[in-house]
Amino acid sequence: MASCGPDETLAEGANQSSTGNATDNAGNTASDTVSNIDIDKTNPNVNCGSADGNWHASDVSIACTASDVLSGLAASGDANFNLTTSVATGTETSTASTNSRNVLDNADNSTTAGPITGIKVDKKAPTFDACPTAGPFTQGSGLHSVSINANDGGSGMDNTNSTLSGDVDSGIIGAKSVTFTAKDNVGNTDTKVCSYDVDYNFSGFFQPVDNKDTSGNYILNKAKAGSVVPVKFSLGSDQGLNVLASGYPQTASIPCTASSSDAVEEYGTGNVSSFKYDPVANQYIYNWKTDTKWAGTCRQLVVKLADDTYHRANFNFFK
Numbered sequence: 001m002a003s004c005g006p007d008e009t010l011a012e013g014a015n016q017s018s019t020g021n022a023t024d025n026a027g028n029t030a031s032d033t034v035s036n037i038d039i040d041k042t043n044p045n046v047n048c049g050s051a052d053g054n055w056h057a058s059d060v061s062i063a064c065t066a067s068d069v070l071s072g073l074a075a076s077g078d079a080n081f082n083l084t085t086s087v088a089t090g091t092e093t094s095t096a097s098t099n100s101r102n103v104l105d106n107a108d109n110s111t112t113a114g115p116i117t118g119i120k121v122d123k124k125a126p127t128f129d130a131c132p133t134a135g136p137f138t139q140g141s142g143l144h145s146v147s148i149n150a151n152d153g154g155s156g157m158d159n160t161n162s163t164l165s166g167d168v169d170s171g172i173i174g175a176k177s178v179t180f181t182a183k184d185n186v187g188n189t190d191t192k193v194c195s196y197d198v199d200y201n202f203s204g205f206f207q208p209v210d211n212k213d214t215s216g217n218y219i220l221n222k223a224k225a226g227s228v229v230p231v232k233f234s235l236g237s238d239q240g241l242n243v244l245a246s247g248y249p250q251t252a253s254i255p256c257t258a259s260s261s262d263a264v265e266e267y268g269t270g271n272v273s274s275f276k277y278d279p280v281a282n283q284y285i286y287n288w289k290t291d292t293k294w295a296g297t298c299r300q301l302v303v304k305l306a307d308d309t310y311h312r313a314n315f316n317f318f319k
Contacts, residue, residue, distance in 0.1 A: 001025070014038045014070060040070035040107035048083060051118045055155035057186035059085045060119050062098060071106035078103045083114040087121040092154030096121045122154030126162075126182040131194035135168070136309075138201050140236050143167040148192065150182035158183045170198045173239075173307045199307040200243065201236035206283065208266040209313050213259060218300075218314040220261035225317040226292035228268035231301065232283045233311070241277065245304040249286060256298040256316055264315075295319035 004022045017035040048064035061082040066073060073079060083098035100114035129149040137144050147165045150157060166178035175195050183189045204211045209231055210219040223229050235243060268287045275286050288301065294317040303311045 002027075010037060010039055012039050012041050012070065038071065040068070040105060040109060042068075042070060043109045043111040044068040044073060044078070044103045044105050046103055046111045046113045048113055048116060051116060051120070053120070055120045055122050055186050057122060057155075057188060059087055060096070060098075060121060062116050062119075064101070064113050066103045066111070066113070068105040068109075071109075074104040074106050074108075081113075083116055085119050085121055087123055089123050092122040092124040092152075094118070094120045094154075120155070122152075122184060122186050122188060124152075124154060125188040125190035126150045126152040126157060126184050128180065128182065128190070128192040131192070134196055136197035136199045136307075137168055137170045139170055139173050139198055140201055141170045143169055144196075146178055146194065146196065148180050148194065150180070152182075152184040152188075155185035155188075158185050166194075168196050168198070173198050173200055197307070199309050200239065200305055202233060202305065202309065202311060204233070205311070205313055206232040206234070208264045210262045211313065215259065217259045218312065220256070220258040220298065220314050220316040221264050222261055222316050222318060223264040223290065224267070225290055225295035225319060227264075227290055228270050228273075229264055229288045229290060229315075230266060230268045231286040231288050231303070231313070232281075233303075234283050235305075237282065238277055238279060241275065243284065243306050244275065245306055245308070248302065248304040249288070250302045250304075251299045252302065254298050254300045254314060258314065258316075261316060290315075290317065292319075 002023045002025050008018045010016050016037040017033055019031055019033040021031045023029045044066050046066045049062040061084045064081050064083060066078045085096040085098050087096050096119040097115040097117045100112055102110055102112050104110045132146050132148055134146045145165050145167055147163050150162050150164055164180045168176050175197055177193050177195050179191055179193050181189060181191045210221055212218055270287055273289045277284050298316045301313045
């Protein structure tokens with residue numbers, strides 16, 4: 001051989017060809033051409049969106065497109081695809097990231113799409129402070145406003161004021177509930193129920209029964225053993241005769257010590273205890289039939305009302 005060549009290095013391109021020539025020492029020549037040569041050294045082109053800076057209540061998908069002008073994409077599904085966050089339920093974060101995806105062309109060049117970072121996802125409902133302490137409220141005292149604070153560490157509350165308010169209606173005794181509902185800026189909600197008591201408008205026992213002295217100590221009411229002591233009290237209005245808790249009033253022995261005492265100035269009649277409402281005086285009267293055996297002892301009368309409140313008066317019985 002006299003010569004063979006030239007050697008040739010081809011650049012990127014499609015449908016290229018290369019021709020070689022050979023000459024022997026007698027001057028004979030020959031040539032050959034190689035065609036349909038495709039060379040692709042460039043990675044696929046991938047374009048994806050970015051974090052929009054807004055809070056989202058669910059995982060975020062960001063659209064991506066890919067192309068390859070020479071060898072083409074190895075998988076047709078890579079032309080359009082989404083990268084998605086995967087934030088656990090009940091959490092909130094401003095730094096969520098999507099998954100990533102490797103895009104190949106038919107020449108095995110690759111481009112990695114993602115992860116896309118800095119995405120704000122809030123899957124957590126607002127949280128409440130403890131139920132506010134309030135009450136018990138007195139029956140008939142109107143509406144009472146109670147407030148509670150709610151907080152959200154992600155998208156924030158749906159208004160600038162995170163304090164929620166509700167009203168307790170004191171019209172009827174018993175446990176009342178106030179339901180608070182908090183919502184954040186992406187629509188996550190939660191509720192909290194707080195309970196409050198409404199009690200009878202009890203202002204103490206009326207004469208002839210004494211309550212406590214100015215120091216807060218129970219006064220010993222001196223009463224004749226075996227007599228009927230009219231125990232009077234008001235609940236603001238006629239509440240019916242079911243105002244006493246079952247099994248009450250009750251009595252219990254107590255020591256005969258007190259800082260002050262006062263005689264019972266009025267007695268009732270009858271042989272058994274009885275309970276009634278006096279509409280003229282707007283008073284309940286428990287005619288308490290005491291026991292002659294209590295002479296020389298001291299006892300406490302315990303009145304439990306249907307609102308679960310207890311009211312007491314102390315007595316010193318003589319013969």
